[in-house]
Structures are given as C-alpha cells and as structure tokens.
Amino acid sequence: MNEQILAVPKDGEYYPVALRHDLLEEVPSLRERFPDYASYAGRTIEQVFSGGELEGIAGLSATMLASVLIRNTGEGMLVEELPVRAQLAPMYGIHLEDLTGDGRKEILMGGNLYDVKPQSGPYDASRGAVLSWRDNRIQSYMPQQSGVNITGEIRRFQIIESNSNRYLLIVKFDADISILQLNVSSGNYR
Numbered sequence: 001m002n003e004q005i006l007a008v009p010k011d012g013e014y015y016p017v018a019l020r021h022d023l024l025e026e027v028p029s030l031r032e033r034f035p036d037y038a039s040y041a042g043r044t045i046e047q048v049f050s051g052g053e054l055e056g057i058a059g060l061s062a063t064m065l066a067s068v069l070i071r072n073t074g075e076g077m078l079v080e081e082l083p084v085r086a087q088l089a090p091m092y093g094i095h096l097e098d099l100t101g102d103g104r105k106e107i108l109m110g111g112n113l114y115d116v117k118p119q120s121g122p123y124d125a126s127r128g129a130v131l132s133w134r135d136n137r138i139q140s141y142m143p144q145q146s147g148v149n150i151t152g153e154i155r156r157f158q159i160i161e162s163n164s165n166r167y168l169l170i171v172k173f174d175a176d177i178s179i180l181q182l183n184v185s186s187g188n189y190r
Contacts, residue, residue, distance in 0.1 A: 003027070005045065013044045019119060023048075067091060069138055082131065083140035089113065089126035093171070095157035099130060099146070099182065107131040107138075110154025110170065127151060128170075150178060 003026050007014035016023060020040040024031050030048065034040040046054070066081045081087075091111035099106045110128040130146040131138050143149040153173035159182070160167050166182040 007045050015044055016048055080138055082138060085129040085140040086131060089123040093154045093156045097159050104133065108157050110150060110157065112153045114153055128154060147180065
C-alpha cells in the first residue's frame with residue numbers, strides 16, 4: 001500500500017482520522033475485518049492493521065500546520081507564522097501590491113473551500129486578509145482598516161486601473177467577480 005493513513009495521538013496510541021467508509025475505499029481488504037461502523041469505532045492504527053501490514057511503513061509527524069512566511073535574512077532562512085487572519089481557512093489567492101501608498105507592498109490573501117467531506121465542514125472562516133511588515137514583523141490589518149471583508153471561495157486578485165482610479169478584482173470559484181475601488185489616501189477599499 002502506498003497511501004497515507006493520517007492518525008492522531010491520544011493517550012500514547014494513534015487513531016485513524018479516516019471514517020470507516022473512506023478507509024474502505026482506499027483499502028477494500030479491510031471490509032471483512034470491519035463489516036460495520038461499530039467494529040471500526042475506537043480502533044487504534046495497530047488494531048486496524050495487522051503487524052505484517054505495518055512493516056516497513058514510514059512514520060512521519062507534522063509539528064507545525066500553520067501557514068508561514070519564509071524570509072532570507074542574508075544569514076539564513078527565517079520562518080514566521082502568518083497572523084491569525086491568514087490561518088482561518090486555506091488561502092488560494094495571494095497578491096503583492098502597495099495598497100496603502102507607502103511604497104511598500106502588502107500581502108493580500110483570500111481563500112476558503114466549500115467542497116469538502118461533510119464531517120470536515122466547509123473551510124469558510126476567511127473574509128480575506130491584508131498583511132504588512134510593521135514593527136519588524138508581519139501584521140494583519142483589521143477589516144475596518146483595510147476595507148477587505150470578502151465572502152466566497154477566493155481564487156485570485158488583480159489590480160486594474162481605469163480613468164485614474166485603481167480597482168481590485170476578486171475572482172471567486174463559481175461566483176461573480178467582485179470589484180472594490182482602492183482609496184490609496186486612506187489605504188481602504190470602498
């Protein structure tokens with residue numbers, strides 16, 4: 001088997017994350033061992049798979065699941081977690097632009113994902129994020145400061161100019177494009 005089996009630790013044991021029907025899609029041979037949900041419930045990885053099935057597996061673990069910025073400081077790479085506003089949902093649209101008129105580019109991010117398994121629920125907590133480098137760290141503007149409060153599955157941003165005005169186009173999955181006018185003097189959209 002060359003598939004990954006995600007597991008979570010609890011009290012020194014590892015339990016599979018996958019629901020029974022999802023695991024059986026990947027490993028149909030387990031159907032005889034677990035004919036119903038009750039027989040699968042509460043089983044550890046060691047109880048789900050026999051000793052021979054676990055031989056030669058590579059046990060990997062993740063210690064950081066946050067979205068990060070990696071900066072080259074000249075002396076090495078520095079990993080910084082992005083602010084909470086950039087952690088609320090998966091981010092798919094990322095755009096660098098001087099949105100405030102201060103000569104430095106901000107990071108505009110947007111995401112969300114609705115097409116997920118019912119047990120996960122939609123990843124829809126993000127309303128977009130505007131990040132900037134202030135006080136020697138990455139910080140997030142509040143929506144009241146940036147004017148960015150966008151719903152939907154954001155996939156791309158594009159700045160366009162027309163008649164001396166700048167506009168932010170927000171492309172979403174399966175939805176109309178949203179357009180915000182950039183007000184550089186205040187750093188806000190309207």
